[in-house]
Amino acid sequence: MTTPSPPLAKKIPTQRTRHGDTFCDPYEWMRDKDDPQVLEHLAAENAYTEAVAAEQEPLRSAIYAEIKRRTVETDLSVPARRGSWWYFLRTIEGEQHPVFCRVPASAEASSLSAWTPPEVTAGETLPGEETYFNTNAEASAHPFYSLGGMAVSEDGTLLAYVEDTSGDEHFTLRLRNLQTGQALPESVENVHYGVHLSPDGKRAYYLTADAAWRPHRLWQHTVGTPATQDRLLLEITDVTQWLGAGLSADRRQLVIESGNSEWNATRLLDLTDPAAEPQLLVPAERRVLNSVAPCEVDGEAMLLITHNQQGPNNAVSLTTAEALLGQAGSDQLDLGPTVIQHDDAVKLDDSVIVTAAQVLVEARISANPSVRMLSWDTVRQVRDGAAGVKAASLPGPVFEDTMHTISVEQASYDAPLFRVRYSSWLVPDRIYDIPHQDPVPILRRETPVNDYHREDYRAVREWATAPDGTEVPVTVLHHKDLRRDGTHPAVIYGYGSYEISNDPGFAVPRLSLLDRGIVYAIAHVRGGGELGRLWYQNGKKLHKKNTFTDFLAVTDHLVDSGWADATRLAAMGGSAGGLLMGAVANLAPEKYRAIVAQVPFVDSLTTILDPEMPLSAGEWEEWGNPIEDPEVYRYMKSYSPYENVRPARYPAIAAVTSLHDTRVMYVEPAKWVPVLREHQLGQAPIVLKTELDGGHGGASGRYEKWKDRAWDYAWVASFISA
Template sequence: MTAQSSAPTPPQAKQVPAQRTHHGDTVTDHYEWLREKDSQEVLDHLHAENAYTEAVTADHQPLRDAIFGEIKHRTVETDLSVPSRRGDWWYFTRTIEGEQHPIYCRVPAAGDAKDPAAWTPPQIQPGVPLEGEVTYFDTNAEAEPHAFFQLGGMARADSGRLLAYCEDTTGDEHYTLRFRDLSTGENLPESVENVHGGPVMEPSGERAYYMVADSTWRPYRLYMHTLGTPAEEDRLLLEITDSELWTGIGLSADKKQLLILSGNSEYNETRILDVTDPEAEPQLLIGAEQRLLHTVDPIDLDAGTPDDGDAERLLLITHNQSGPNNALSVTTQEALLAQSPGSSSAEPVDLGTEVIPHEETVKFEGVAVTSSQVLVSARRDTVESVYLLSLEALRAVRAGGDPVPASSLPGPAFEEGAYTCAIVSAQYEAPIFRVLYTSWVTPPRIYDIPHDAGSGAAEPVLRRQTPVNDVALSAYRSTRLWAPTGETAEDGSEVQVPITVLHHRDVSPTAGGHPTVVFGYGSYEISMDPYFSVSRLSLLDRGIVFAVAHVRGGGELGRRWYEDGKKLKKVNTFTDFLTATDLLVETGWADPARTAAYGGSAGGLLMGAILNMAPEKYAAVVADVPFVDNLTSILDPELPLSALEWEEWGNPITDPEVYRYMKSYSPYENVRDVEYPPVAAVTSLHDTRVLYVEPAKWVQVLREHQQGEAPVVLKIEMDGGHGGASGRYEAWKETAWIFAFLSHHLGVRSG
């Protein structure tokens, strides 16, 4: 506090000039010293930022408490998932009122797994254990000794006796791999440190596969751990030295092979490993030199007759060789290996026979293989759903028939026009597959769909709809708008930005508009697909309009929509968001004096950019774990993920045009002397994806150039990672904090 005023004084970080020079341009950064995470001076400064934020927003507390209470009340806290059958067990999770984390349970399964009736999940009730029910992993007990706890993933042997899991107790996403004997409930003495992500276990449970990251947090080494041996003896199977490739692993649908995918947003390479042979080596199928974006899914395809004999082992390849929206081809492992993958040859790889052709109006996302049919994920008119490719159709194409367009495939029908339908379980031999359905106004539903070779799919069987306490779902509406950008696409059509408007039924367009929050992301081809949010109801019930701007850089309208919002077209993401904001005002949805903006991670970069471009349009801005010092980060390949980002943003180290372009929109480097609205930057000390230092530096320069009286605050979780603090209650508190900040500055301040 100052002597003259009772208003809190923001902490002022000292200035320590640090210079960088690229392409003849020298930049002086006075706050780079805040990167010293282990410095007590830095930690003291961050604690001071939290104290300032708490003081400035103290009058938001009643609203925060009210919103948190609403989220907590509407959420069925003692809840459970739909049991999923794996071998001789039904697996499910329970959440208990008052507990932060889920507990993992199982109960024995009965009946022949080939009989569809044996896949009807047991009816379970909150708080009522089933006969034979066992808790095999209580996350609350595991988390109790730690300030932070997060699971990186689980894998089980087919027998159900052995569990492999990864845990993170700091928030930096460096995991410890552990093994548990589920027959005794005891952990095995062996463990593996510094694992990246979750483990993969081959069916027998004798071996587990895992990735290790390099100093830039890039997963680059694949190891095989043999149970019963020390970690020091783990076998190194593969090392990817290309700093622009990120590697992930997963089992084929029938669990016979491990698929190893190394890539980025523009191309990748695939290897395959026989997990039934402990001496096997990974084999390269398609090399990075092909510059193909693709995935590979093995499938055994027989002749479709009673006396068909042995099935042929094939590879289904989803790829962009035929066009940006992808196609599906079928070939064999032998055919790919015969083409000398990984050579310097410029000859395009022969991917075999095209099964699903490229289409301009449908984005084909990929497949899930089962022994009954192939499940296809595709996006039409921004909506991603599941479609069905029969094995008969696959055989016909393999025999020389015509390809089958994704737009002609059947699939389960739903009433709503805008929804999300995603595969959550498609076990290879199971007689059913499971999907999750949700929309902007419909809580998640779980459907089981029996395989039916005749019609493609039988009627979906509703297993569960997520309950919501004391909410009339009919009170909420979603509306789609299209904002013209004034541009023309390659096909001559007008470029328009889709906007989803969510509102209470009592709110409609008016001459003066309503308090509005505009949300956006727009990077990495990630689509803002329809999803239900309990917490969002607290805004809608207060008369606030929540609008999602589906800007370029996302994937809602296909691959070209993404490509038009990356690299040297990145500014389209920002102008699309401003165009969407303007249309919301023009159509009477948004009050121009009460419109706020909200985005996180790469969406935080979006927030920083639109703040510099048009601060007058917004009454408040929240940037969550924001990528606001993007040029500094991408210029340092030693930082986590930086080299991998070159395919998204361009490489400013080697390309002066990319350098100048990135510098022209970098939020940290384009702050100017204007009146900024209230700004909240929310971050976590241990975030390895967007380092805390970016928003910590950003808020300093915003305050220096602020020409108005609005506060600029930094809220930093000292024990969290990219997703914030661990535990559902802490997550709800963080959401309530953000929503209260936005609501307060929109003039909606009542609890």
């Protein structure tokens, strides 16, 4: 079969001048996705991609079949108690989306036995079981369907949810009477992620975003009234700040944060008062990164504040709303006595979790997410003058795997236990309930996986040395039969932005690579949060290039240490990880045989220079502000993948994107691909694959996502396995 020639995109030169530098962009015309010529070009690219990847179809189909075979398609979640109901999910073989179910709880919620979830069996309905939301039915009328948030009233009679039917992450808020199953007549268009209900279920609270997809307004909707009567509670006009909100532990207050990755303002809203206004506790002018958790200590309303005032890895202090409000004119913000001290070796999560029994603290210790338990007695002692404690000294549940992830799944305020989710590189997700009084984990469920034997695989943590001497963590996954003899193909995955960590977690699709003798490595590069806040700060703004050189150092380490054959390497990354892919392709194209760049942020400078576009003004705290700062402009231009393509023997590159992505727009890879082809000195193909009905996460539905992953894995495997 003869592969056709790639589409030839027309050129319309567009000049951009900033800080005395002029860049001529021949493909900026592709930004208008309503232009028939743009859609025609994307369709032609898809046809070319299909032709190039046609010979990969057998491998693609095999990987998809393996994912499908290993996945227990008819699956269940562990019921979670809320009020007088147990809520859980069913996934059904052949269906793309989960089904939301519930069953009445028969006992009072005070005893430990009352929190033992009912046994749910596939294909069998529990007594009194209700399906209160069938996502498959809702999705049936749309090519794309995604939920962006869901809330059920305290009494279980009202459902609020937000849905996206196009993939552009512009949601519609809808309400449903769970007693009758009938939809309420009102709806609210163009809302952002998330929805919360007042304790009495009479009001819904939601966010809307501006044209740059920045959530900036908080609204109150009164159930039973049209959206035109909704009340605007707060508007953040500073384009560098994003707005977010979450419920307090007792679900009676809304904790509202507005800010960026370096500082934020915090407000509280009384949800029991329909006329309440947000109360500003920590102003943005304080330049403190903070999160407030309302609590009660001996009957007194207090606040546990997680903050970076004492250091980048956070501390936790105890104060009151009144104490904060009384400091409006003070030079130094006093957050009260320190309950948990700052620790250079331990990163505290953004907020503590309050329960009546104790405070749960999520902390990153030895690069692993963990849960620690802080007693109210310790909080009282600190209130009364005692010294604070270190998070690492607090007790916590113990698990056998040294590399694992544990996070709080549910912690109802008055419950006698809390629930965690546990996973490791080789252990599928487990759900444990942990009693407050006797914190021995009770296994409720391990996600079943067909045709999987843990003993057949290995997970190893190693360290690569970056050019500046920094030791970079590397996770190496491989089949047990693989020997460290330098002959194996390898896929290297990386991200490295926004303090997002690649934490230990099980993934069925990866097994298809490991079974084929492919080493799968995760490069925990700077810009992520694996080793604390400084690990993130040393991979952002004017340190961003550390992310790229760390990845190259990991690549070299895998070869030098015998894990991989230097001629059989592939790289993968998405979104900001797609920027990483574009950067390493320019820096060292000779190191890789294939690259998959998923929804890649490869025209980063153009995007950040336009505050009206998504990932722009609100991102200046991540990348710097190239509009105002010439140094930032020059630095970003020196690594922006689109502007640094050069004549080279590029590897086989697949840029995968979505037409309706509002975070990293399709136009970035659409422009990048033809420039790569123009400078390609080798014979490896360079393709653009555009999902026409998907968003930032690709197509909706689990089967479609499996197909996407099979496509990506078949692309890299086909070039490195031969």
